[in-house]
Amino acid sequence: MEMTQIAKKLDERLRVWEPEKASVVENLIREIISLADQDYADILRSRSVEQEVLEIIDET
Incomplete structure (x- = not known):
């Protein structure tokens, strides 16, 4: 299985x-994966967490 572009990045x-x-980023990703595994990602999608991850990624 090939990694997606986001996984590579x-x-x-x-x-x-x-x-x-x-x-910090690893912990956020673990939380997102856990929510997705429990099918809560679509219900509990947190814009603040999403924005925080994007800002951290963009800092570099």
């Missing part, structure tokens, strides 16, 4: 970010 960024920033 995330993998690249996690390798270059400061450990604290990488840890």
